[in-house]
Amino acid sequence: MIIAPLRNPFGFWAFAFLALAGAASCGGDDDHGHEGEGSGAICPSGSTLTYDNFGRNFVSTYCTRCHSSLLSGAARQGAPGDHNFDSFAGIFTMANHIDAEAAAGPNAVNTAMPPSDPKPSDDERRKLGEWLACETKEDDGGGGGGSDAGDAGGSRGDTGGAQPDGNRDSTSDGRAGG
Numbered sequence: 001m002i003i004a005p006l007r008n009p010f011g012f013w014a015f016a017f018l019a020l021a022g023a024a025s026c027g028g029d030d031d032h033g034h035e036g037e038g039s040g041a042i043c044p045s046g047s048t049l050t051y052d053n054f055g056r057n058f059v060s061t062y063c064t065r066c067h068s069s070l071l072s073g074a075a076r077q078g079a080p081g082d083h084n085f086d087s088f089a090g091i092f093t094m095a096n097h098i099d100a101e102a103a104a105g106p107n108a109v110n111t112a113m114p115p116s117d118p119k120p121s122d123d124e125r126r127k128l129g130e131w132l133a134c135e136t137k138e139d140d141g142g143g144g145g146g147s148d149a150g151d152a153g154g155s156r157g158d159t160g161g162a163q164p165d166g167n168r169d170s171t172s173d174g175r176a177g178g
Contacts, residue, residue: 036100040107041129049131051088058128059085062102062114095136103129 049055059067066079068086083097084090091098099105101113104125111119120128 036110036112037108038096039099039103039105039110039125039129041099041103041105041126041133043130043134043137047130047134049127049134051091051135054127054131055088055091055135058120058124058131059091062118062120063098066114092135095132099129099132103132105129105133 063085066077067083067090068076069084069090070086071079072081083094085094085098098113099110101110102120102125103110104122109122109125111125114120
């Protein structure tokens, strides 16, 4: 079989580059092209949502089937390798990304994640937005993230890495009971 030389070698390389770029965007480790806008959720005064009574169950039900440090390769179903939500620290680090993918609030109801069933209800997504807003508040009483001042994140009775003084322990993974 004789292969004819390409008439336009630059056209071939342009096609090859576009084909590879397109393949890389279909669930590769850096697939963030579908991220939505932030939900705009705030932490209401008196919120009772904690890692122990909400967050842990939400992520174990809807997220860690792909976003777990215990999974690798094809078992992650395209989830980026640095997006692991099986610890409070992993969730806290990616809170804004989780909000833009899966939480609901006044600005948006984000439904990109999870991509397959089971999926959370809109009410669960609203609770996720509220919980993330409360957990990511600044601990200086400044009410970061548009939430109520004075309610330091982590001082609402959760064991998600909070210390008795209400400050987060950056070495804790937030799992109660070890």
